Amino acid sequence: MVIVWIIILALLQVTVVRDLNLLLVLVILAGLRKGPEAGLLMGALIGMLVSIFSSSNPGFNLVFYSASGLLAGLVSLQVYYKRNFYTDFLFSYCGVMLFYFIYFILTGRFSSIIFSMAFCSAIFSPVLFRLVED
């Protein structure tokens, strides 16, 4: 079922909802809910899928998404938090911003769109979390 969600989100992200990074939110979800190993695996799987849809250097997205999932998993182990809309939104927003910030540092590719992208992706994250978990 998760594979189906990944494919649906990937198709939507590259066609209709271009200004959201729902796949990254899914990776962060996997790390937060299931731990660092699940986050790493989910990140690797989604990273490979994103590589297919992207023109970036191959392997680059795989490393980035895996690291995001792993980091989210490590945070979930170290930080005690109550699961609600606000924490889901906060972790998603911080995760997306950190992802693109490091992406900018490594590639020099900055676009002001990432601020609105992080906010909008984070807004959808609680809904996405509940849909995928169910």
Add this chain to the structure above:
Amino acid sequence: MENSYKNLPLRKLLIFAACIILISQIFSSDFRIKILNVFRTPLKLVSGSYYALRDVSNFKEIRKENRLLRENLGNLNGKFVDLEETRIENKRLRQLLGFRETEKMKFIPAMVIAREALGLGDTIVIDKGKAQGVYKGMVVISGSGLAGRVHESGRNISRAILITHPDSVVGGIVQRTRDEGAIEGNMSSGVIMKYLELDSDVKEGDKIITSGFSGVFEKGILIGEVISVEKDVSGLYLRAVVEPEVDLRRLEEALVIR
């Protein structure tokens, strides 16, 4: 039970080897575009439905735009007659001077079915590939302006990098002054024309067209309009921020030049 434990390291090794082979294949551009080809139909379905729904919701605006376009068409018909006369005269004069007849450009229409997965919007995926005559390096235009170039081509699908991509470089000239420069993609500003001479007279509002010097892009394709001019960091050249003629974030159809 004991056998399954004995086989466990071998199974792990096989899984690990399969992962390495898969990852190394994904590193290959050809494999990547072949996998993307598999997604062609669902991508086309989702994009097509989205465009159709958007057109239905914008029906009133489309009808108004259609009426205005019909009115403009009447005015343009008159101008067309004058242009046709000029073209005939140009052809006659070129023949008199012995100029070689240039080949007319041929186009392959394509639909944009996907974009960059990271949301940065500087590459597109079109629904035409080698089977339809689209190959790597071909120029992609939309309407009257330059959009980009085909970067990877699969059987029925291709990926094109847009002129706003940081790796995109196009030779350009200022239409009015004929100053040459290099048009480079820039994530934050769109498109920048670099290496303009300090004494260049380029101004806001000037049109930028392709120079055709590299042989990659045909000459005379409109790239965009200058919106600001400033000295570059080194102080040796001018640089101009150019607004692309084509609205690249809303690109839905494209033409590939054969």
